[in-house]
Amino acid sequence: MAKLVWDTVGERYYETGVKNVVLYPQVNGAYPTGVAWNGITNVTQTPTGADSNPIYADDIKYLDIRSVEEEEGSITAYTYPDEWAACDGSAALTTGVYIHQQPRQAFGLCYRTVLGNDTQYENYGYKLHLIYGATASPSEKSHDTINDSPEAVEMSWDFTTVPVAVVDANGQPLSGGYKNTSSIEIDSTKVDATKLAALEAILYGTDGTGSGTGTTARLPLPYEVLSTLS
Secondary structure (H helix, E strand, C coil): CCCCCCCCCCCCCEEEEEEEEEEEECECCECCCCEECCCEEEEEEEEEECCEEEEEECCEEEEEEECCEEEEEEEEECCCCCCHHHHCCCEEEECCEEECCCCCCCEEEEEEEEEEECCCEEEEEEEEEEEEEEEECCCCCCCCCCCCCCCCCCEEEEEEECCECCECCCCCECCCCCCCECEEEEECCCCCHHHHHHHHHHHHCECCCCCCCCECCCCCCHHHHHHHHC
């Protein structure tokens, strides 16, 4: 046993930034192809729900039942990949011609944030954030005249999610009784570097070497994330 100590050297942690964003359009419940999303300025995850529902009995507060927690959020960016059009309710009538107010394709997302501390700063580590079952809401797009203080148009979208099951490859619940989830967070400072590199090869794809072919970026479901990092 030892007395608690605060703010020791090397333990002043912080998190910053957003980069290496990948969009994975959903196809039949899977996320088989990922594309790089440039120009992202912000990704916000906003959990909702888990509200208190108190129950009274015997003249006391007997129980406090929590409602279902849901994952929502927003994305802001200066641009987006062509694959985002279907997720934003657009469809191509012909090359370069798009019609709006169409069904919105579900998608997954992966992005990276920087972990820092007071000795290594931004070289300390990073987190990978995986989002599943998201759909985007219609968004406002404002276009201003070019003037003496021009600014690029920054677009934004809100999204909600439908959680995916945390089960094994055969659809059986994992030990631990986990509930469905819409997000996974991976801390590079706490997982094996070799296993993390294997996961990133799945998330980002690989180039071909020699006579071999590369692999397409895809978003693995939770059971595969677990098996890769275990």
